[in-house]
Amino acid sequence: xxxxxxLSVRVGHFxxxxxxxxxxxxxxxxxxxxxxxxxxxxxEALCGLRPITGGKVSLMGREVTHLPPAARGIGLVPQDxxxxxxxxxxxxxxxxxxxxxxxxxxxxxxxxxxxxxxQLGKLLSRKPAGLSGGxxxxxxxxxxxxxxxxVLCLDEPLSALDEETRAEMCGVLQSVRAHxxxxxxxxxxxxxxxxxxxxxxxxxxxxxxVRREA
Amino acid sequence: MNANTSASSKPPAPRRxxxxxxxxxxxxxxxxxxxxxxxxxxxxxxxxxGQFWRALQSREIRYAIKLSLASSGLTTxxxxxxxxxxxxxxxxxxxxxxxxxxxxxxxxxVLPPLVIGLSLLILFQTPPGQFVQRFxxxxxxxxxxxxxxxxxxCAFAVRTMRTTFDQINPRREQxxxxxxxxxxxxxxxxxxxxxxxxxxxxxxxxxxxxxxEFGPILVFAGATRMKTEVLPTTVFLELSVGNLEAAVAVALxxxxxxxTVLVLIRCYGAEEPMGKLL
Numbered sequence: 001x002x003x004x005x006x007l008s009v010r011v012g013h014f015x016x017x018x019x020x021x022x023x024x025x026x027x028x029x030x031x032x033x034x035x036x037x038x039x040x041x042x043x044e045a046l047c048g049l050r051p052i053t054g055g056k057v058s059l060m061g062r063e064v065t066h067l068p069p070a071a072r073g074i075g076l077v078p079q080d081x082x083x084x085x086x087x088x089x090x091x092x093x094x095x096x097x098x099x100x101x102x103x104x105x106x107x108x109x110x111x112x113x114x115x116x117x118x119q120l121g122k123l124l125s126r127k128p129a130g131l132s133g134g135x136x137x138x139x140x141x142x143x144x145x146x147x148x149x150x151v152l153c154l155d156e157p158l159s160a161l162d163e164e165t166r167a168e169m170c171g172v173l174q175s176v177r178a179h180x181x182x183x184x185x186x187x188x189x190x191x192x193x194x195x196x197x198x199x200x201x202x203x204x205x206x207x208x209x210v211r212r213e214a
Numbered sequence: 215m216n217a218n219t220s221a222s223s224k225p226p227a228p229r230r231x232x233x234x235x236x237x238x239x240x241x242x243x244x245x246x247x248x249x250x251x252x253x254x255x256x257x258x259x260x261x262x263x264g265q266f267w268r269a270l271q272s273r274e275i276r277y278a279i280k281l282s283l284a285s286s287g288l289t290t291x292x293x294x295x296x297x298x299x300x301x302x303x304x305x306x307x308x309x310x311x312x313x314x315x316x317x318x319x320x321x322x323x324v325l326p327p328l329v330i331g332l333s334l335l336i337l338f339q340t341p342p343g344q345f346v347q348r349f350x351x352x353x354x355x356x357x358x359x360x361x362x363x364x365x366x367x368c369a370f371a372v373r374t375m376r377t378t379f380d381q382i383n384p385r386r387e388q389x390x391x392x393x394x395x396x397x398x399x400x401x402x403x404x405x406x407x408x409x410x411x412x413x414x415x416x417x418x419x420x421x422x423x424x425x426x427e428f429g430p431i432l433v434f435a436g437a438t439r440m441k442t443e444v445l446p447t448t449v450f451l452e453l454s455v456g457n458l459e460a461a462v463a464v465a466l467x468x469x470x471x472x473x474t475v476l477v478l479i480r481c482y483g484a485e486e487p488m489g490k491l492l
Contacts, residue, residue: 069391096393
């Protein structure tokens with residue numbers, strides 16, 4: 001599960017203080033709120049990408065507050081995917097595994113597994129420049145899930161997609177939950193997405209997170 | 215009814231063509247382009263191929279060519295070594311006094327070249343400078359050529375690398391960190407490959423500046439033939455003895471080198487559509 005207690009973060013002039021929330025294990029939690037309220041900042045603090053000024057972050061019962069991002073076991077899909085322009089799709093899926101020094105055979109097997117599940121089989125030798133929006137999102141998702149993290153953080157993964165691709169991606173996200181049992185924190189301002197996918201909804205308003213019924 | 219009358223009483227939209235605007239732009243572009251071309255054409259017309267090859271036969275000029283190429287090459291390598299980390303630091307980290315450091319790093323770009331040469335000369339006259347010179351001779355020896363070139367070339371490289379890293383979205387490094395990278399791994403595996411076009415630009419700029427550097431070298435390294443003479447110095451020396459033909463021949467050599475490098479960069483830059491800086 002994701003558990004945040006009394007978290008305080010400061011970014012320039014913007015600050016969040018004593019924010020607490022949690023997402024039960026295996027659930028798809030939505031963090032919602034108006035633009036500019038600090039949703040992405042909270043996500044970054046969770047991943048260890050922002051220094052925090054106070055509070056505690058625990059993932060799967062383990063305190064990770066002072067751990068670097070690499071040690072937290074979180075997969076991140078940021079806004080616009082942030083794929084690496086010089087790597088092929090195959091290299092994206094293998095990136096985290098190569099870092100962990102997996103045997104080449106194991107890496108290839110995992111890459112094939114992800115490619116089949118996310119329908120990336122035909123795209124493995126392409127670079128990000130040759131991918132559509134939906135394809136790029138699936139690659140970003142595959143990259144984030146490649147090393148089997150316990151937690152998945154999504155920052156507005158569906159906002160840049162057209163209706164049809166959006167529906168497809170919703171399907172993919174549902175299969176992610178079913179397939180992996182990963183705990184998801186999904187940041188968005190779209191109620192429609194929440195209605196389709198959420199197990200629990202958290203609303204960030206006036207610097208505090210309140211739980212809403214899904 | 216009302217709408218009709220108000221429509222007919224409106225003055226007609228001013229009908230002016232855009233051609234004076236475009237004509238002005240084209241004229242200015244033509245003027246400057248032609249100035250450059252005319253300059254080079256005049257040079258080329260002044261000398262003959264015979265004089266050109268004769269100049270290349272001279273021992274002194276051959277030495278100058280070798281020294282120029284070797285020193286610019288080394289300067290480029292040192293400049294990249296220094297400018298890539300500095301550029302990354304400036305682009306990613308906010309530290310107290312950053313604006314001041316930024317301004318200081320720009321000084322070699324705006325300072326008159328002779329002042330740079332003079333300052334370097336005086337620096338190596340100070341006790342610490344003299345201490346260093348007990349181990350390696352610097353002033354009026356070859357190392358001074360490289361130091362003089364580096365001082366200026368590196369500033370341009372730093373500017374370029376700062377801009378390059380500024381334009382690279384830090385999100386990619388952040389994702390790399392979550393995937394398991396240490397900061398240094400994220401830099402080598404994700405940031406640097408994306409920055410390679412910028413690195414190439416920085417290298418080109420540094421090399422071009424180093425090759426053409428004259429003022430600082432004249433003051434700090436002197437103009438000793440067969441020792442600290444680089445190609446710009448050759449032009450100066452030939453000019454000062456009234457040997458205009460040889461001066462122009464060497465100048466053309468440098469033009470040829472510069473144009474070749476420029477063309478190579480443009481060709482490489484055109485291969486991939488994602489080139490941002492050139």
